[in-house]
Amino acid sequence: EVQVVESGGDLVQPGGSLRLSCAASGFTVSSNYMSWVRQAPGKGLEWVSIIYSDRTTYNADSVKGRFSISRDDSKNTVYLQMNSLRADDTAVYFCARDLGDPKGYFDFWGQGTLVTVSS
Amino acid sequence: EIVLTQSPATLSLSPGDGATLSCRASQSISSYLAWYQQKPGQPPRLLIYDTSYRATGIPARFSGSGSATDFTLTISSLEPEDFAVYYCQQRSIRPRTFGQGTKVEIK
Numbered sequence: 001e002v003q004v005v006e007s008g009g010d011l012v013q014p015g016g017s018l019r020l021s022c023a024a025s026g027f028t029v030s031s032n033y034m035s036w037v038r039q040a041p042g043k044g045l046e047w048v049s050i051i052y053s054d055r056t057t058y059n060a061d062s063v064k065g066r067f068s069i070s071r072d073d074s075k076n077t078v079y080l081q082m083n084s085l086r087a088d089d090t091a092v093y094f095c096a097r098d099l100g101d102p103k104g105y106f107d108f109w110g111q112g113t114l115v116t117v118s119s
Numbered sequence: 120e121i122v123l124t125q126s127p128a129t130l131s132l133s134p135g136d137g138a139t140l141s142c143r144a145s146q147s148i149s150s151y152l153a154w155y156q157q158k159p160g161q162p163p164r165l166l167i168y169d170t171s172y173r174a175t176g177i178p179a180r181f182s183g184s185g186s187a188t189d190f191t192l193t194i195s196s197l198e199p200e201d202f203a204v205y206y207c208q209q210r211s212i213r214p215r216t217f218g219q220g221t222k223v224e225i226k
Contacts, residue, residue, distance in 0.1 A: 035215075045155075045163065045206055045217040060214050061120075094162050102169060104210025105153045109162035 002026035002108050004095045009113030016085050020113055022078040022095030030073045033098035035106060036080045038091035038115075048093070049080060063089075085117045121145050123207050123218035131226040138194040140221045142207035147187040151211040154183055154192045157220075158203045166205075167192065197223070 008020040022034070036048040049059045049069040057069050066085075071078045078095060092114050096106035122145040132138055142152065150170040155163035165174040167183035170190060180195040194201055202225050207218040 044219045045208075047215045047217070058213060096162075099165065099168060099174075102151075102210070104151065104215060105165060105168045105208065106155075106163070107165050107174065109164075111162060 002097070004097065004108060004110040006093065006095045006110040006113040009093065009115045011116045011118065012085055013119050014086060014117055016117070017081070017083045018085065018115060020080040020082065020093055020095075020115070022080075022110060024076050024078070024095075024097070027097065028073075029071050029076050029078055032100060033103060034069075034071065034078045035096045035098065036069060036078075037094045037096050037106065037109075038089075039094070039112070040088075040091045043091075046091075050098075051078060082115070085115075087117050089115060090117045091115060120214060121148060121209050121212050121216050123209060123216055125205075125207060125218035125221045127221060128219075129222045129224060131224050132197055133226045134197050134199055136197050136226075138192075138197055138201075138223055140192040140194075140205055140223075142185075142190045142192070142218050144188045144190075144209060144211075148209045148211035150186055151209055152183075152185070152190050153208045153210070154181075155206045155208065156201075156203045157206065163206060194223075 003025045035050040051069045092112040094112045095110045097108040099105040099107040124143045126141045154167040157163040171183045204220045
């Protein structure tokens with residue numbers, strides 16, 4: 001069964017850092033494109049970051065220079081390192097697998113992990 | 120960045136009604152559009168991709184159409200479990216962007 005489970009969300013002060021994890025099962029993250037998508041409370045969806053199978057990464061302009069995505073193939077896990085956090089980063093962060101064929105859509109999502117940035 | 124504008128913001132309908140949701144792109148995205156359904160406290164679920172292809176396990180009452188800048192999600196006859204928020208998403212040009220959502224609520 002395909003599954004992704006996010007963890008690491010927490011309450012953090014502005015300017016702080018946090019690392020989110022996305023543990024996958026039922027498929028291999030290294031063979032797929034994996035993304036982080038966030039949703040601020042009561043708001044819509046915003047794509048944040050993606051890592052390709054060849055480890056190429058892209059980030060949304062809103063997080064460029066602050067967030068970075070990576071993966072550990074031995075743990076079948078994807079990470080999102082978040083630095084210099086701001087109040088507007090407060091959101092549920094979803095890990096999502098790319099559909100693959102065609103590429104560009106998200107076919108499996110985790111339940112999300114909540115990040116709250118507040119003093 | 121491609122902006123996707125969904126309308127209406129809210130659709131108030133009864134079970135058994137048909138629903139028509141619209142998504143308009145700020146520039147042509149060919150057929151590279153998907154639709155997702157999200158219920159409270161749950162992640163989004165992929166319904167339709169590349170305008171008209173149903174994802175695995177999606178019932179036939181969901182259908183998609185359109186091209187270039189104007190797209191439609193049609194639900195032929197609403198079931199109680201279809202009341203939710205629906206988002207469109209494009210994959211034509213990075214970054215992938217979503218519409219702001221249409222809420223289908225029970226009238």
